[in-house]
Amino acid sequence: MNRKSINYLTTGLVSLLFAGMIASCTHDDDSPAEVTEPPFKGLDESYTIERFRVLSIPTNTSGAVSWSINDSIISQSGELEFISTKAATYPLTLKIGSKGNDKVYHSKIVVTKETGTLSKYIAKVFDFRPAVGQFMNEIPEYDQGNTAAEMLQKANGSLVGSNSTMLSLGGFGGYVVFGFDHTIPNFDGRDFKILGNAFFGNAANDPRSGNCEPGIIMVAYDRNKNGKPDDNEWYEIAGSEYFKNTTVKNYSITYFKPNENKAPVPGTENWQTDIEYIRWQDNLGNTGFKTKNTFHSQSYYPLWFSDASYGFTGTRLKDNFYDQSGTGTYWVGKSYEFGYADNAPNNDEASNIDISWAVDQNGKYVKLPGIDFVKVYTGINQEAGWLGEVSTEVAGAYDLHFKK
Ligand SMILES: [Ca+2]
Ligand SMILES: [Ca+2]
Ligand SMILES: [Ca+2]
Secondary structure (H helix, E strand, O other): OOHHHHHHHHHHHHHHHHHHHHHHHHOOOOOOOOOOOOOOOOOOOOEEEEOOOOEEEEOOOOOOEEEEEOOEEEEOOOEEEEOOOOOOEEEEEEEEOOOOOOEEEEEEEEEEOOOOOOOOEOOEEEEEEOOOOOOOOEOOEOOOOOOHHHHHHHHHHHHOOOOOOOEEOOOOOOEEEEEEEEEEEOOOOOOEEEEOOOEEOOOOOOOOEEEOOOEEEEEEOOOOOOOOOOHHHEEEEOOOOOOOOOOEEEEEEEEEOOOHHHOOOOOOOOOOOOOOOEEEEEOOOOEEEEOOOOOOOOOOOOOOOOOOEEEEEEEEOOOOEEEOOOOOOOEEEEOOOOOOEOOOOOOOHHHEEOHHHEEOOOOOEOOOOEEEEEEEEEOOOOEOHHHOEOOOEEOEEEEOOOOO
């Protein structure tokens, strides 16, 4: 917010009306009143920031800008966004303007060690909204009468810290949102890992396939520093499938609450043909039923959701499971190349994510100094034979750059 608008806010309604009168008298065309930023007054003598926090230094300059530390240019943006993992002092030089006609400013950035203790693991789960699925109400376990807030508490119990355990997101769209107690920096290469329960089978002709259930990853940098992810802070990680025409953007699905009294009872006669269990419909005109299998007899609809239906919108990946046996006995999911959760074993490079893969809603890459929040949702809408629906599991996450 610039000084002018602060004045308007603090001097109240009368001056707002007055300003409106002036605006309507003096502006004959449709162009908005010009907002001039205060001129850049140079750098402070020094800037202090804790490590794993982003320092922002605006210049309000649209011309050529170059920031450097020693001889390395670190940014050419009008606003510097600096983050470091080490407590150290960095000499900072700023040049504004073109060569021969530039102004040079000197300062330094003092990066200090954090006052509290930081964790490289998930610090908080903000939201947990799974889709329907065979692990629903089991991972985490639903107890009679649990509220959404209580289920969120259980999700925190599962994912926070170094001893994290698994959370199942159910079918397409089901999601979890979590955050860290610091900003994970976006350095060269991959920056953070998302843990899942994916593993590869042993087929010689298809070694990177097995139990791979890719989830779409979204990231948010807490630009307004309010400690929570805001709608306009989210960006999608463009994984290996993002730009392919087999990927459906803005796919929407609705799940309808089943009548559990009429649900097929696994093991009874005809239960396998009597599969009209949880009805779903999507925005492409498809509709179907989610089935029940012999392994899980509990409700597949999150029982703490009282609504008659609920849904999700997001990026849908091409079905990745196929019947490798050809007789329906052995289904495997192919791993996508990069950029998804629960898509490769935890020790595989494909479970590591580069923040530089983040894109905006138009598919344009965005430059983020780091991220504070992550959202993962199931990216597949497929029933894989007797295995049941493809559902992403999240079992934790951590910062690949963090060192004590
Ligand atoms: Ca990176
Ligand atoms: Ca925020
Ligand atoms: Ca899984």
